[in-house]
Amino acid sequence: MIYIRLLVLAVAWVQAVSGFNTTWVSPSECDDYKIEWEGGTAPFYALLVPVFGTQRNISIPDSAYSNGKGSYTVDQLPFKTGRELVITMSDSTGFSTGGISPLMKVGTSTGGKSCDTTEKKVDFTYELNSALQQCRVYSISNFNDVHQPATIYGIIPNGEFFEVTAPKGATSYDWTADVWNGTQLIILVTDADGRAGGSSDVKTVGMSDDQSCMSASSPSVTGTATPSSTAITSTSKGSTPIGAIAGTVLGVLLFFAIIITLGLFCLRQRSERKSAGAAGPNTPWGGSPQFGKPQRVSNYDVDLSDDVPASSYPLYSDAERGGYPPNSGIRISTSNLAPATGNPFVSPGESSHERHSSVDPYLVPTPTATMSSAQRKATMAQVDDFRPPGRFVLHTDVADVIPPEDDVVDLPPQYSDRRAPLDLGVTPPYEAAPAPSSSASTSHSPSSKTGR
Structure with a gap:
C-alpha cells in the first residue's frame, strides 16, 4: 500500500514538472467538446473510448498548442445521450501522459444540434470469456484478423492504464490481472496498423486470496473526480483501491467483534463467580457457609x-x-x-x-x-x-420383677463391691483405691427382696 501511494505521488510529480494537465468537461450529444491542457510535448492526440463501442483516435494539430497551453474543440461529439465514455490525452512522450478522464455520461444537447451518432464498426473482433479476478489469469482470445502484433490496453477511469503486446502471430493472450480487486477498467485492443478492435464494457476486478502478483507498479485509480457542467482538471490524486479499503474495513470490524466477544465472556465469568461467592458452597438455601463453626448439640x-x-x-x-x-x-x-x-x-x-x-x-x-x-x-x-x-440394655431391679408362677425366672445379675479389678497388666492413669479387707466387706444384692 505504501509503495502504491509513492508511485502515485511520483506520477503526479512528473506531471507537475512536465506541466501536462488536462481539463475535462461534461459531454453532451452532438455538441462541441472542448479540451484544454497545459504543458506536454507536441504532437498531441486524444482517444475517445465509449463503453462497449469503437474507440476513436483524434489527432490534434500542433497549432492548437501555444505558450505552454493548448485548446482543441471536437466538432459535434458523435455519441448518443446516455452513452458512457472516457477520454485519454497523450503526447509524444507516451500514451495517456496527459491523464485519463473519469467515466462520463453523455448528456442531452444544449444547442439543439443533430449529428450522426451511429456507431462505427470494428476492424476486427476478440473475445473476453474468463472471469476477471485479482492475480488470476485473464484471457483475451480469438483476435484472428489483426495485423500482427496485437496491442492490449486496460484503461482505468480517472486512473492509470496498462499496455501489453501479444507475441507476433498469437491470436490470444493470457494476462495475469495485477490490478487491485474492486478496480474498474475497460479493455480495448488495437493492431500494428492502428486499427480498432473495439472496447469492452466496464469490468470490475474480482476478489481472490492471491496477492502474489501485486507490486508498486500495479495500476490503480489515481483520482475520484466526477464530471459536471463545470470544468474538471485531471489530476493524479493518490487514492487507495476499493478492494484494499474493503479489506481494511473488514479487518477492523473483525478485530472489534473479537474484542467485544472477549469482553462479554469475561463479564459473564465474573458475574458467575460473584453469584457463586454469594450463595457459597453446600448451602442449597442460599445461606452463608458455616465453615469451622458447627453448632454444639x-x-x-x-x-x-x-x-x-x-x-x-x-x-x-x-x-x-x-x-x-x-x-x-x-x-x-x-x-x-x-x-x-x-x-x-x-x-x-x-x-x-x-x-x-x-x-x-x-x-x-x-x-x-x-x-x-x-x-x-x-x-x-x-x-x-x-x-x-x-x-x-435396660437392667431392671430384681424386686420389680414379678414372674409368672409356673415359668422359669431369669433374675438380673447381682453386683458386689468385694470383687477386685482383674490384673491384666494395664496400668491405669490414676492411683487406684486400695481394695477393702475381706473382713470389712459384706455381700449385698440390689434389693432386699428375693425372687420366688
Whole structure:
C-alpha cells in the first residue's frame, strides 16, 4: 500500500514538472467538446473510448498548442445521450501522459444540434470469456484478423492504464490481472496498423486470496473526480483501491467483534463467580457457609429412645463427614451416656468433660480392660459421634420383677463391691483405691427382696 501511494505521488510529480494537465468537461450529444491542457510535448492526440463501442483516435494539430497551453474543440461529439465514455490525452512522450478522464455520461444537447451518432464498426473482433479476478489469469482470445502484433490496453477511469503486446502471430493472450480487486477498467485492443478492435464494457476486478502478483507498479485509480457542467482538471490524486479499503474495513470490524466477544465472556465469568461467592458452597438455601463453626448439640437434642444417634454436624452430608476419624466402636449403656460435644474444633478447656492426657480417642480399648466412671466419661467425651445406632440394655431391679408362677425366672445379675479389678497388666492413669479387707466387706444384692 505504501509503495502504491509513492508511485502515485511520483506520477503526479512528473506531471507537475512536465506541466501536462488536462481539463475535462461534461459531454453532451452532438455538441462541441472542448479540451484544454497545459504543458506536454507536441504532437498531441486524444482517444475517445465509449463503453462497449469503437474507440476513436483524434489527432490534434500542433497549432492548437501555444505558450505552454493548448485548446482543441471536437466538432459535434458523435455519441448518443446516455452513452458512457472516457477520454485519454497523450503526447509524444507516451500514451495517456496527459491523464485519463473519469467515466462520463453523455448528456442531452444544449444547442439543439443533430449529428450522426451511429456507431462505427470494428476492424476486427476478440473475445473476453474468463472471469476477471485479482492475480488470476485473464484471457483475451480469438483476435484472428489483426495485423500482427496485437496491442492490449486496460484503461482505468480517472486512473492509470496498462499496455501489453501479444507475441507476433498469437491470436490470444493470457494476462495475469495485477490490478487491485474492486478496480474498474475497460479493455480495448488495437493492431500494428492502428486499427480498432473495439472496447469492452466496464469490468470490475474480482476478489481472490492471491496477492502474489501485486507490486508498486500495479495500476490503480489515481483520482475520484466526477464530471459536471463545470470544468474538471485531471489530476493524479493518490487514492487507495476499493478492494484494499474493503479489506481494511473488514479487518477492523473483525478485530472489534473479537474484542467485544472477549469482553462479554469475561463479564459473564465474573458475574458467575460473584453469584457463586454469594450463595457459597453446600448451602442449597442460599445461606452463608458455616465453615469451622458447627453448632454444639444441646442436651435436649439427644433422645435416648431414638434409634438414630445425635449428630454433631446436622448440616453436613455423609460425604462431608468422610474426612473425620471413624468412631471407636465402643458401646455404652444409658447410665453412663454423656451429652454429645458436637464440636471437633473445641479446645480442651471448652470441653464439658475432663480429658486425660493418656487417653487416645482413636484407640479402641480392649474388652477386658477395667475403667472407672471417670475414665469412661473421659473416653466418651473424645469418642467421635459418627457411629452406627447403639443398642441399650435396660437392667431392671430384681424386686420389680414379678414372674409368672409356673415359668422359669431369669433374675438380673447381682453386683458386689468385694470383687477386685482383674490384673491384666494395664496400668491405669490414676492411683487406684486400695481394695477393702475381706473382713470389712459384706455381700449385698440390689434389693432386699428375693425372687420366688
